[in-house]
Amino acid sequence: MELKSFSSCSVSTSEVAHVGRSYSTLISSFRHKVGVRFSTHFQCRRGLFLTTYCASDNTYLTDKAVISSVGQDNFAAETSSHRINGTNGSISRFYSTNLKLLDAFDDEYGGVVVHPDRLPSNPYTFASVLRLSLSQWKKMGKKGIWLKLPLDQSDLVPIAVKEGFQYHHAEPGYVMLTYWIPEGPSMLPANASHQVGVGGFVINDNNEVLVVQERHCSPTTLGLWKIPTGFILEAEEIYTGAVREVKEETGIDTEFVEVIAFRHAHNVAFEKSDLFFICMLRPLSSKIIVDDLEIAAAKV
Secondary structure (H helix, E strand, C coil): CCCCCCCCCCCCCHHHHHHHHHHHHHCHHHHHHHCCCCCCEEEECCEEEEEEEECCCCEEEEEEEEEEECCCCCEEEEEEEEEEECCCCCEEEEEEEEEECCCEEECCCCCEEECHHHCCCCHHHHHHHHHHHHHHHHHCCCCEEEEEEEHHHHHHHHHHHHCCCEEEEEECCEEEEEEECCCCCCCCCCCCCEEEEEEEEEECCCCCECEEEECCCCHHHCCCCECCEEECCCCCCHHHHHHHHHHHHHCCCEEEEEEEEEEEEEEEECCEEEEEEEEEEEECCCCCCCCCCCEEEEEC
């Protein structure tokens, strides 16, 4: 096949070049189907033309991407394709779409937070809109970009990584990625560096201490008697977590008295640090009900 090109105007800009790269992704699937190469010519101040001649049916395929304003701080790229018959010059338009920036809001530190529930569902559209958005945010002087991708849109993760996004953290329902625009090291806050554990030191009026044996433990601690322990939940107070863990493992109701000790350790789990607080608790009940899933035995 023969590759030709033509245009109707002749001033190039960098923002048009960027849209050209984005738009070429949208038509990549068509390129593979027809077996031709596309040549991008940035020869129009507000748009670009990509034209391919197909010798088998004597037609020209012309693709156009045009930048237009959308509000004060937003842009859209309108793309269209035409087929021009080489014999009679007739034109038929067969593709049209509008690309807008990702729906997002500014944070208080000069960055951008993308709305996770308003992402394009089509990966090809997402790739094009993401590139266009990054280009505009760079021109606007933005700093950190926060991109939260839900679990049901995990196919967008490799696209974002390819554009320069990095993993920040993950939860059961999503993965958070970030992009730092300015030169130099990223100033975005790092992922959580610690996990927080609690232990319940339950002592009654007879100076008897509540202890347990864990069902799942390493061979070196098998059969070892210890105080009830566990991790606090998200947004849970330390003393509340200690009372809850004792109740879950032994069935004993308690009330918080004071924090009597704590320790700080590093590289405990997945290279994270660990804070552990021991809380003195006063028992409010005496009947032990062992949690069979976690605890092998309990006594005072």
